[in-house]
Amino acid sequence: MKIAIMAGDGIGPEVVAQAVKVLRHVLPQAETEEAPVGLAGIETRGVPLPDETLALAKRADAILFGAVGGPDEASLPREQRPGTGLLKLRKELTLFANFRPAFMFPELIGASTLKPEIVDGLDLVILRELNGDIYFGEPRGIETGPSGERYGINTMRYTESEVERIAHAAFQAARRRRGKVCSVDKANVLETMQLWREVMTRVGREYPDVELSHLFIDAAAMTLMRAPKQFDVIVTGNMFGDILSDAAAMLTGSIGMLPSASLGLDRKGLYEPVHGSAPDIAGQDIANPLAAILSFAMLLRESLGLEDKAQEVESAVRSVLAGGYRTADIYQPGTHRVGTEEMGDAVVQAL
Amino acid sequence: MKIAIMAGDGIGPEVVAQAVKVLRHVLPQAETEEAPVGLAGIETRGVPLPDETLALAKRADAILFGAVGGPDEASLPREQRPGTGLLKLRKELTLFANFRPAFMFPELIGASTLKPEIVDGLDLVILRELNGDIYFGEPRGIETGPSGERYGINTMRYTESEVERIAHAAFQAARRRRGKVCSVDKANVLETMQLWREVMTRVGREYPDVELSHLFIDAAAMTLMRAPKQFDVIVTGNMFGDILSDAAAMLTGSIGMLPSASLGLDRKGLYEPVHGSAPDIAGQDIANPLAAILSFAMLLRESLGLEDKAQEVESAVRSVLAGGYRTADIYQPGTHRVGTEEMGDAVVQAL
Numbered sequence A, B: 001m002k003i004a005i006m007a008g009d010g011i012g013p014e015v016v017a018q019a020v021k022v023l024r025h026v027l028p029q030a031e032t033e034e035a036p037v038g039l040a041g042i043e044t045r046g047v048p049l050p051d052e053t054l055a056l057a058k059r060a061d062a063i064l065f066g067a068v069g070g071p072d073e074a075s076l077p078r079e080q081r082p083g084t085g086l087l088k089l090r091k092e093l094t095l096f097a098n099f100r101p102a103f104m105f106p107e108l109i110g111a112s113t114l115k116p117e118i119v120d121g122l123d124l125v126i127l128r129e130l131n132g133d134i135y136f137g138e139p140r141g142i143e144t145g146p147s148g149e150r151y152g153i154n155t156m157r158y159t160e161s162e163v164e165r166i167a168h169a170a171f172q173a174a175r176r177r178r179g180k181v182c183s184v185d186k187a188n189v190l191e192t193m194q195l196w197r198e199v200m201t202r203v204g205r206e207y208p209d210v211e212l213s214h215l216f217i218d219a220a221a222m223t224l225m226r227a228p229k230q231f232d233v234i235v236t237g238n239m240f241g242d243i244l245s246d247a248a249a250m251l252t253g254s255i256g257m258l259p260s261a262s263l264g265l266d267r268k269g270l271y272e273p274v275h276g277s278a279p280d281i282a283g284q285d286i287a288n289p290l291a292a293i294l295s296f297a298m299l300l301r302e303s304l305g306l307e308d309k310a311q312e313v314e315s316a317v318r319s320v321l322a323g324g325y326r327t328a329d330i331y332q333p334g335t336h337r338v339g340t341e342e343m344g345d346a347v348v349q350a351l
């Protein structure tokens, strides 16, 4: 059993270090191997996804990932942007199904900016397609037109089979949950999304036990704020999924708590917190490691098939929350404020 | 003075009828002329934007618009989708600057799903670029690849000058408000958005008195839910603006209250409620006409330069709210529930 550790940038290394503590505890026999990605890849090897890192990802049974990105990345050419490392990894390993659960921890309901009755008991999952869309479509770039004026261009693109495979993933996930899929598109404007809706509808007929509905992305963003509890599985493209999943995470008020899994054709997966690299708070021992730890729980479940151990880790997290432990992002008066390290130790203790 | 009335579909006609009542009252000398658009255009003339409708739009000083769209539009070819009528109107008249204010009426704070302290005093405006982006970019369509598989394609595209003109509109709007612009893009992934950010930054140097910041769209969606009061003017592209402006509207809990203005190179503008055609509640005299009435107030201000009259209409709306009048969407126990017509009459009465 080989687990690749790619801690990345910003708070990545410190939160992943806590997840690795938990890993050592529940899976002492597992082999781990670290490799640089993102800024860390650029600084040590000149590229955001060094060859050795990709080779390790291919060899490993699963990848525990931190976060990538730093300040000022937006103006760099693509090959030098930290995020490109993550995008390449998703694409090279055909990790096309990104599960981003958004659920409410009862102890943290006060952290949400939404009224308790709107988010109490919230339990949805955003399934974001991860290998297609405008993230990868060609042509792309900044060109100069005949008049000498520059223009930027990117291409949204989906093939039928790309939509089919994410559709199957969505319906199958709904079967394991509450049996509802809401597909989000912009079929009233974009032909790519008309094809998306057509394929979703067709594949949906193979799952008559699952209820399928459709929303335009603008309506979905609104409904997520107005009545999020009506959702079970939301399936959408790479671009809309990026936006909706962060909005859904924010419903819970505690993005420092939310894990994600990126899965492909076999059991191999990449597991990462929903939060980013947060360079502004890096290295201060204040970041919340629970999203990384819960990502490791997903790894146990999805890639290693160790459901029992996954549940043990999740129970340990719930019990430290019940015990009042809080990092700064979820701190409220009357609870016990701890740092990143101390939170990791508390989870190991609870195990 | 000629005002084009394009009521459109669903609840469009009934809410616009109330705005026209207000118009007759404050501007009895104005000439009005109606024309079909959206489904109404398709049903009467076979296309969502009949030639006479476009000709009227070109002739008029301003357009008061309802809403377009019906059920099942997503599978129609582009030329037959009701939304295409609106998109063509925006493009043909070069209405590139879509102002969508999101502000809190103190009386309606209970209608928000967010906690009062998060949205109390909220006052921001989303400035959405309306003539470019993936809405209009070519190539577009559903094609069949060499392997016989179909794929969908759409093109995100912005030229430097398109970004420049919306940038100027944003900085100028900020000067009339609280002096802050937040530009929203996805420059860490999309080259088009790198160009967007570069141009925003360059144009921003001409407005040293305005504070410019940048957010990626996913972070913007989160920040809008976590701490929306920090925003003044948010400027973004057509696609991201579609999503963010609906999310921002939902912050107020009363999308039936919010107007919008689409402006171009001269004073001519198109004014429409932020809400859609809501076919499910059409013809029942329950829709909220205040967004249409407030859109007419924006028309008075922006296209006709009648600031005093605009304020009169806005005060009248505030006074009917203070008087307890509520349509179903904003009704709360203890207030006086009224229908669409009755609400329109109450505003005229208050004038």
Ligand SMILES: CC(C)[C@H](C(=O)O)[C@@H](O)C(=O)O
Pocket: A068, A069, A083, A084, A086, A087, A242, B188, B189, B218
């Ligand atoms: C870092 C960036 C490229 C990435 C994305 O846009 O996919 C991130 O925002 C995410 O959601 O994982």
Ligand SMILES: CC(C)[C@H](C(=O)O)[C@@H](O)C(=O)O
Pocket: A188, A189, A218, B068, B069, B083, B084, B086, B087, B242
């Ligand atoms: C009707 C549709 C084409 C339109 C859009 O996407 O622009 C609508 O959602 C809007 O925001 O005005």
